[in-house]
Amino acid sequence: MRIAVTGPEGFLGWHLRCLAFSRGIACVPIARSLLGDPERLDAALDGVDAVIHCAGVNRGTDAEVTDGNAEAAGRLAEAVRRLDRPVRVVYADSVRRSDDTAYGRAKRRAAATLAGTGDTAAAFSDVVLPNLYGEHGRPHYNSFVATFCHEFAQGRRPTVVQDGEVALLHAQEAAAVLLEEAGASGRRFVEPKGEPRSVTETAALLEEFEVEYRDGNLPELTGRWRTTLFNTYRSHLFPARYPVPLTQHVDGRGALVECVRVSAAGGQAFVSSTVPGAARGEHVHLRKFERFVIVSGKAEIAVRRLFSDRIVRFQVDGADPVAVDMPTMWAHRLTAFGDQPALGFFWSNERYTPYDADTFACPVDDPSEAT
Known part of the structure; x- marks a missing residue:
C-alpha cells in the first residue's frame, strides 16, 4: 500500500x-x-x-x-x-x-x-x-x-x-x-x-516520573498507560537532560556502578563488547525503553529523530560512566573508538520476543525514510 x-x-x-x-x-x-x-x-x-x-x-x-x-x-x-x-x-x-x-x-x-x-x-x-x-x-x-x-x-x-x-x-x-x-x-x-x-x-503520575527520574531512577514501567506516558514525558527532556550521571563507588577492591534502579518492571539486561570501529544498533523503537551504559572503553552514541536530519551525539567513557536512555522513535547507534573494546551494559523494559521485537532497521546517518 x-x-x-x-x-x-x-x-x-x-x-x-x-x-x-x-x-x-x-x-x-x-x-x-x-x-x-x-x-x-x-x-x-x-x-x-x-x-x-x-x-x-x-x-x-x-x-x-x-x-x-x-x-x-x-x-x-x-x-x-x-x-x-x-x-x-x-x-x-x-x-x-x-x-x-x-x-x-x-x-x-x-x-x-x-x-x-x-x-x-x-x-x-x-x-x-x-x-x-x-x-x-x-x-x-x-x-x-x-x-x-x-x-x-x-x-x-x-x-x-x-x-x-x-x-x-x-x-x-x-x-x-x-x-x-x-x-x-x-x-x-x-x-x-x-x-x-x-x-x-x-499530573500526579508525571510528577512521580519527575521525582524518580531526576536522580536517574526509573519509575514503575508496567502497563501501557504508564509506559507511554513516561516515553511522552522523556521526549520533552531530550537531549537537555542527557546523559544521566551515575555514581561510581570506589574502594580498594575496585569500582561499582549501579546502572539501573527501577521501581517495578519486567525487562531484560545484557552486556556486550564492541571492538574499536565497530557499531551496534542502527535501528529504531516505537515503544521500547532502552538504557545504554558504557562501563569500560569509549564509544559514541548517536541518535536521530525520524524524518529529521539532525543527529545528537554523546561521547561516553567507561572511566566516568553515564546512562543514555534512547528516546522512542529516534534511530540510534553505538560506535566504539579508542584502543580497546567498549564494554556496554544495556537494559530494556521488555524481554526480546522475535515476533514482536519493536525493532526496525534505520540508519542514523541516512534519513532516507523521509523521502
Missing part, C-alpha cells in the same frame, strides 16, 4: 509516518505548500492508494480556524476529484467536532467536504479521535499532557486549573486506526475510544 499524509510535520502526521515506516508502508508527505499548488499536488498523489488527512488548524482567531480547515479540506477534495481512479480518503476528525465553536464547526465542514469527493464518496472514513497524547507534542497546543510534560521538564510544577475525566489515546494507537482505515472499504464512521484519566491523576 502507498499512502499520502497531509500535515506530515504535525504531531499526528509525524506519528503516522513513524508507524507507516515501521510497517514498510510507502508514505508520501503532503506539506501545506503542496496543497496550494495543484500541479505539484497532483504529481504527489499519483500512484497512492489512500490519502490520510491530518492537516488542520486548531488555534487562532475564529476566522483563521474556520478558513484554514476549510481551505485544506477543499484543496485536497479538488485534487482527489481530478484523479482518474478511486482513492480512499481517511479523515483524522476530532471528538470536538460536536462543539458549538469555530473549531467544531470547521471540523464538521471539512468532513462534509471530504466525504463528497466524487467517486470517493463511497470510499471515505471519518475517524473521530479523542484527546491525543504522545512523544513530541507541542505544549499549549496539542494537549494538556504536552503542556504538563513541558512544565515539569522546565523545573516547574503545572497548575491544574480545571479537573475532570478526559479520554486519552496515544498518538501511535490513533495512527494504527488511521492506517487500518486506509485499507478498508466502503463508507465508514469510526470512533476509537480513549482511556479515561483525570487531569489531576495525569
